[in-house]
Amino acid sequence: MAIEKAEVFVTSPGRNFVVLKITTTDGVTGLGDATLNGRELVAAEYLKTIAPSLIGKDEDNIEDIWQYLYKGAYWKRGPVTMAAISAVDVALWDIKGKKAGMPVYKLLGGASRKGILTYAHASGVDLPSLFDSIDMYRDLGFKATRVQYALPGIPSTYGVAGSANAQKGEGEKGVRYDYEPARRTTVPVEEVWDARTYLNTLPGVFEEVRNKYGKDLILLHDSHHRLRPIEAARFGKLLEPYDLFWMEDTTPAEENQQFLRIVREHTTTPIAIGEIINSWSDYITLIEEQLIDYVRSAVTHTGGLTHMKKLMAFAELFGVKSGFHGPTDVSPVGMAANLHLDLAIPNFGIQEYMKHSDETLEVFHTSYTFNDGYLHPGDKPGIGVEFDEKLAAKYQYQPAPLPVDRLLDGTMHEW
Ligand SMILES: O=NC(=O)[C@@H](O)[C@H](O)[C@H](O)CO
Ligand SMILES: [Co+2]
Secondary structure, eight states: OOEEEEEEEEEOSSSOEEEEEEEETTOOEEEEEOOOTTOHHHHHHHHHHHHHHHTTSOTTOHHHHHHHHHHTTSSOOSHHHHHHHHHHHHHHHHHHHHHHTSBHHHHTTOOSSSSEEEEEEEEESSHHHHHHHHHHHHHTTOSEEEEEEOOTTOSOOTTOTTSTTOEEEEOSSSEEEEOOOOOSOSSOOEEEEOHHHHHHHHHHHHHHHHHHHOSSSEEEEEOTTOSOHHHHHHHHHHHGGGOOSEEESOSOTTTOTTHHHHHHHHOOSOEEEOTTOOSGGGGHHHHHTTOOSEEOOOGGGTTHHHHHHHHHHHHHHTTOEEOOOOOTTSOHHHHHHHHHHHHHOTTOOOEEOOOOOHHHHHHEEEOOEEETTEEEOOSSSBTOEEEOHHHHTTSOOOOOOOOEEEETTSOEEOO
16 A cells, blocks of 8 residues: 555657556555657656655555645645646556556546537648648537638648648548647757737638628637737627637736736737646736636646646636646646546536547557547546557657747847
């Protein structure tokens, strides 16, 4: 009845992942994900640093181990620390589920809904390719889709497959583009951004999308931290006629949560923030002042299930819902953890879902299912993912940093 081993794996089936495997003295194993896109080795080293302190601890005492790793870090919070704590936390919940013979969502309060509404990543370099992308995801059953669009005169734009920085992947039916921003280079690729071009282009794109698909299709959009507050306020107003489910990361709230006050007072377009926020402390103003409508953090970046369940309970008090981060750089282990919490919390909103590549899914055997636009974590005990260590060893880590961004005049900007 104790933790016997804590092993860290870095593997790269299609892209880099960091996996934690905890084994108890009874031979029960649990998996965690500490993948931090572009910073994988740092997260792996942090896990290796804390691993010895886990040995001998009672695997059932998840809260105490969480507090030990959080308060005991001294240098608290931040993406690397919280990703490592998340990995330990999810692995311990996986073990608890296996020992209880229950899927983790049942330990978190049971199912609050039948399935988990998802959204896909549609994008285009022009309207025909955007419509093809939206049609492809609708054919796969998605009820909701994020729309990202190339900017005239800008070589590559965040979230746009088919532009310089996208990988083409085979989906269930036909071709899909998986947008993977981390490119296998040792030095980050430099991209360019221009707010004026963006603000002059995107509202018209949503006008065309609404004209073609009508009002039923759930539409989302990600500004990826790039607008100043007043630009974000104007953008939100310009989007109001197109009735978006949310505009995401419209302005960098992690710098100053008060930025969102300016946006909130000017627009009713719902706001989603938080995929790079890693603890509830950085949500206090955003949630207490109802400056956001959706919490974007992924379970595996934000202290794991223990912390995220508390964060979502706090959010529930203020009518704020979940919209957890679910790109391919959250591993299948992390995606499964998201889904167990998605299913259990009362204030669920929507789940981002980029299907992992076939290569990734050969190494991570998942039991979550996608059906007609909805995901379900499955009912296997624990989080329901198996990790093929032998096959994983064949995929060596390769540096793959995220790009950086500059304005047209060369000024550094958020990517
Ligand atoms: O909403 N989703 C996103 O913003 C993601 O695509 C992030 O750019 C990547 O996860 C960064 O690694
Ligand atoms: Co985003």
